[in-house]
Amino acid sequence: MMRIKLTVAYDGTGYSGWQIQPNSPTVEAALDDAVYRVSGERIHVTGASRTDAGVHGLGNVAVFDTDMNIPAERWAHALNRYLPEDISVISSVQVASNFHPRHCDTVKTYEYRILSSVFPIPQLRNYSWHVKEKLDISAMQSAAQVLVGEHDFKSFCCVRTQAESTVRTVYSLEVSSVPAPIPGAEFVVIRISGNGFLYNMVRIIAGTLVQVGRGKKSADDVRKMLMAKDRCQAGQTAPPQGLTLVGIEYV
């Protein structure tokens, strides 16, 4: 028996998210299906992060056990032969038989991408949030710093969350901007690393920082939101297509 850890990149546009559900395409179901087609066995992969519908992955992680005599690093190539073109396994390695992708100390990194532009860029419609206003980047940067560190992020998670504790540590939260390829447009990129994120937490942080960028909220308002521990206090949830799970580091 060998436990294989896959790193998975996917375009979330066509999926109802990572987690298997009846009658909807999911990344997990596509991986299960590819494993079956390679091995002939109905093996279920276990994912690290159950990204939402429309959210993308560059480095999500999944593990499964197999008795097949395929070298671990060949699994990536074998699975890609059967995966649809919007999912790609970008590495496969053997891990210890007790390795569990969710029960480990991890550093997860997400990127949220905003196109700030009067007009949309069609090529980016599934990979960014189009915001018409020019955003105040330095105000967003100051507000972002408020959220760095260990905090109770109850105000920044979906009320539907089932997490027992809402305390998480944000290691870094950076806001940067680069010119976008049409006149007057820019990309604003929010990059966040932490030991874990509550349901919708990154999208609520992105939505809140955009309100700051629009001048509707201040860094001090964000501090008050954090203290309130009440979901009604934080900003809107940014749409899913701007979000990418960049990677997960096991520490």
Next chain:
Amino acid sequence: MMRIKLTVAYDGTGYSGWQIQPNSPTVEAALDDAVYRVSGERIHVTGASRTDAGVHGLGNVAVFDTDMNIPAERWAHALNRYLPEDISVISSVQVASNFHPRHCDTVKTYEYRILSSVFPIPQLRNYSWHVKEKLDISAMQSAAQVLVGEHDFKSFCCVRTQAESTVRTVYSLEVSSVPAPIPGAEFVVIRISGNGFLYNMVRIIAGTLVQVGRGKKSADDVRKMLMAKDRCQAGQTAPPQGLTLVGIEYV
């Protein structure tokens, strides 16, 4: 009567190219339709560059004449209300009544994007050419310089071309690379500006430069191809989805 010049961005993935054809979706037909829905008149837009199926635009140009009493700069907003989300008018200005987008001195700029990576990145499948090998960027840069200047590009155009003269001037042709967001991967970007391009010329140049990057051809081979004035001499035509018409400058 007012002549309006539109700058148009589009995701070419879902289109059989720019130019109208029966029973296939085209960018031109979508624009004609949007003009009709705004004005109630069947006015035909005239495009500057008839990009192929799957090729993208950030700054293609189209003009049309109208008697409607809408300020020129409002047309962009009015048309976007009726355009599908994979087409966006990013500017509309009034031009002289004798302005023709194809019969003018222009500088056209295209970008061809390659993902050099063992594994594909699904999010980029419609916006880049996935090449598994690592490419020799400096060899590509040297070979690119051979093509800069006024030359007969007969070897670098599709045999189906109807152009009378195959002489064109390439003002600049730059090859650069930046890291791509998965381990070991990089983007190779070919950016070319010229006074006009023959049918498939940019894609044949991109295909040829990739052969150079793979070590299959040298800068000297490219020089011989150019001299040969024979399409059979140049490299393969790179696939359409890596190509974007970045912009057209009227000089």
